[in-house]
Amino acid sequence: MSLSRRSALLTGAALGIAPLSRAGAQANTIRIGVLNDMSGPYRDISGPYGVACAKQAVAEFGAQGFNVEVINADHQNKPDVGAGLARQWYDQGVDMILDVPTSSVGLAVAQVAKEKNKAYINTGSATSDLTGSACQATTVHWMYDTYMLAKSTGSAMVKAGGDSWFFLTADYAFGHALERDTAAFVRAAGGEVKGQVRYPFPSTTDFSSFLVQAQASRAKVIGMANAGADTINTIKQAAEFGITRRGVKLAALLMFLADVHALGLQTAQGLVLTESFYWDLNDRTRAVTRRLLPHLSGAYPNMASIANYSATLHFLKAVKDMGVAAAKASGTELVNRMKAIPCDDDAFGAGSIRADGRKLCPSYLFEVKSPAESKGPYDYYKLLGTTPAGEAFRPLNEGNCALVRS
Amino acid sequence: MLDAIEAFLGVPAPLLFGQLLLGLINGAFYAMLSLGLAVIFGLLNIINFTHGAQFMMGAFAAWMLLAWAGLGYWWALLLSPIIVGFTGIILEKLFISRLYKLDHLYGLLLTLGLGLIIEGVFRNEFGSSGLPYRIPAELSGAWDLGFMFMPIYRGWVVVAALFFCIATWLIIEKTRLGAYLRAATERAELVQAFGINVPRMITLTYGAGVALAAVAGVLAAPIYSVNPQMGSNLIIVVFAVVVIGGMGSILGSIVTGFGLGIVEGLTKVYYPEASATVIFVIMAIVLLARPAGLFGRA
Incomplete structure (x- = not known):
């Protein structure tokens, strides 16, 4: 009896430690989920290239006192699949969902991000409703709209x-x-x-x-x-x-x-x-394209794929600015911080994010x-x-x- | 007179004629694909869900022959069905032949899975936005029919599809080989007793059905962008065509293929939003009224 109690205690301790240490690592890890079309008509516009661009931004951002992890999934251009994945990801500790082409899916995910109070940067959907009648305090819409x-x-x-x-x-x-x-x-x-x-x-x-x-x-x-x-x-x-x-x-x-x-x-x-982007516009766009090309298996970046690079960089800047714990606590505050600090990167140059979540660029x-x-x-x-x-x-x-x- | 027709139809008559013609062209693709399905189902009792992927492989084979071997459209029309048909024979030998004794459902699951795998492999290799394939020089240009501009190539598609459909029908209904095939469908053991190698005949029939899909793929390559999902968009409609025509009925698949192309074309004029669903509505009605399909024998 006593033996079994001791073993039970030991097991409990062991079980307790594992989640604790994992939680410790998780508390210092920012997770970015790239949700896009990996298999349908919009795959070549962003798809695997958009994922590679987000990863390149993480690599260029470098070690700043916290870890960054990028995961991705295929939403198959279906609003129900996209919203389901988004809900699951946010519940599992994803801090920001990125990309999301296909406006019907993009609008559905915006709703989930608002419910969960998590950051959402859309670079894939075109509908101007994302910053209009359907705007949310947790949404940022990147380089274009209708x-x-x-x-x-x-x-x-x-x-x-x-x-x-x-x-x-x-x-x-x-x-x-x-x-x-x-x-x-x-x-x-x-x-x-x-x-x-x-x-x-x-x-x-x-x-x-x-x-x-x-x-x-x-x-x-x-x-x-x-x-x-x-x-x-x-x-x-x-x-x-x-x-x-x-x-x-x-x-x-x-x-x-x-x-x-x-x-x-x-x-x-x-x-x-x-x-809003072309690789041969100026020295900065040519430089970022040269850095990205080895990761894109020959396809040159367009405004959609490279927006993932630009948005990830700015997002990480905001996280660093306010601290990981605060960034994880509230998507609204995180997005407010993104709106407060100026954007600048090689792809889109200097810019800013408006109160309605619209990122401004030429x-x-x-x-x-x-x-x-x-x-x-x-x-x-x-x-x-x-x-x-x-x-x-x-x-x-x-x-x-x-x-x-x- | 024309004015009276227009008033009755609600749309300008030239527009309507144009749509009927375009519907016929799309119907040509439905007919060719559903024909291959009907042949395979008739003899093998397999619902071949790999058909869409094989249609796509036909188009890709045409592209590869041009890009890698410098062989143009006419060579592709000959070689692509042989190449893709051969891959079909390998599939039949390796996988499908093991399922003849089992329920339909197993064949359906296997061929669906194979189709998804093939599509995935092509998508990984070639991306999703497609590859360009030019219309052959002999068939480029267009006729001005007055009520519309008719590309010569589309006319050729209808002629070619009709040729392949009639040829297939003649082979199966009017030749000795066709008689063997039909006999093997009814009583395989008896036909085998007459010294005919039934398993080999079945394998070759699958290859031929697949080759028909590949021919349709080559015909489609200059019209649509050659991309990995070009088959999956079409195949669901084609299955509805086969169900409406009656599973396994050769004539049924040809007639309903062309007929539904026209119905779809008309829907595109009157209510375009429903053009993707109209065929399924018809399928539901036909299944309620005649569960064996329009030309099927219950």
Whole structure:
């Protein structure tokens, strides 16, 4: 009896020590969870490259008195899968969730982060609602949104004479937001919206029917409110059906360097698009690209993947600034600290985060080069214009964000 | 006259004709894929869920032949089905042949798993945004039909798909080989007693069904981006087509393939949001009214 009691005590002590020491290590470890599309249409935009960029930021941040761990998972572009993983991660001690493309998933995870009072930096979803009607004190939205894309690409197309539009829209939160924000700019510039088609996402591969409908509307511009493989298929099929040869312009409202690479310059040349990062912009962007390339298996970074680098660096700066214990205690306070200190990194330069969670950076309007103009690997863009950080995004008071009104 | 039609239909007539034509083209892919499935199910009693991955492999084989061996589209149309069909034969020999005595469910699980593995391997190797494959020079360009711009290549797809469908149907229904195949479906032991090597015939049939998927893959490569998930998007629809046509019915899969392509095309005009679901709604209705499918024998 006494023996068994002693052994029971010993076992208890042993069991007690293990969690204690683990808890000790955990208390000094910041965990970052990269949640994105590792297997679907948006994989090549961030996916494994986004994970590598976050890890590179951790490596460059170096030892600052606490450990940093990066984990990742595939949300399969499904809001229920994404929200479930986020809940599980936050419960298991993940301090910040990063990336989260696909706006429907991005919005669902924002809700979970708010419930758990944990930091959430979105670099993947485009919907401007993340800092508008759905804004949260725990959310930061990094390098782009539908408003910024609409303002840059949409306004430029109208200015160039494209004053009547037909939208080809992916039927979910992102497509709707991009269509809404672009249509507003088209109308504001005196243009007209002739109609739209909303196609099922992500199960559509044939866009020819929709393109023919767009053509029948006699609009001068077909606005593609979609992304990734959908955009690639749309552009390919528009060329096949001779739509661009008949003088109708395609507006690639969201297109990344990886998409241009997949299309090839022969098909993509002349397209006008907006990104907030291009590797060949200046000395700093070229330097960070050189550092990243060995980890990206040949694919050059675009604004989405490299935003994970930039956001991770800034997040770690804020953690260091306020101390690990305080950072772990409240996601809201952590995000407030991120808003209080200025951002600066090689990818996006100097910037800041607004009260509604919007990270401010300039947006760049590019034109895709022709095969003859391209001098080397990933030499794809010509810079047409720059919108400064202060004007690139929706004015703070127009977003309907509760954080701003209060 | 045209105005009256327009008023009745609610959309401009040219637009409608265009959509019917496009529906026919998509139907060509459904027909070719469901045909391969029907052949395999008819003889092997295996619901081949690897079919989508094999369609994708056909497209990738075309890309590889061009990028690595410099062989163009016409060579790909010949070689890709042989290569992919051969991988199908290996799969059949190694795995699928062990399941003939078991319930359908095991074959379904095995082929589904194999399909996912194949897709994963291609995704790891080639990424998800796809690889470019140009339309062959002989078939590029388009005809102006007045009501729409018709790419020559899409016309070719319909012709080629019809050719393969009719050829397959003729082989199975009208030739001695087809008679053996049909006989082996009914009474394998008896056919074997006549000195025919039934297991080998089954293996080759699986290879041929897979080769049909690969042909469809080569036909699709210049239209869609060649990417690892191109098959998984299509295969669920194709299964619905097979169920509607009647499992194992060759003629049924061809007719419903083209027919549902057209129905889907019309949905894209009237209510685009439902274009991905309309085929499943039809499937549910058909299953309620005729559980064996439109052309199936109960």
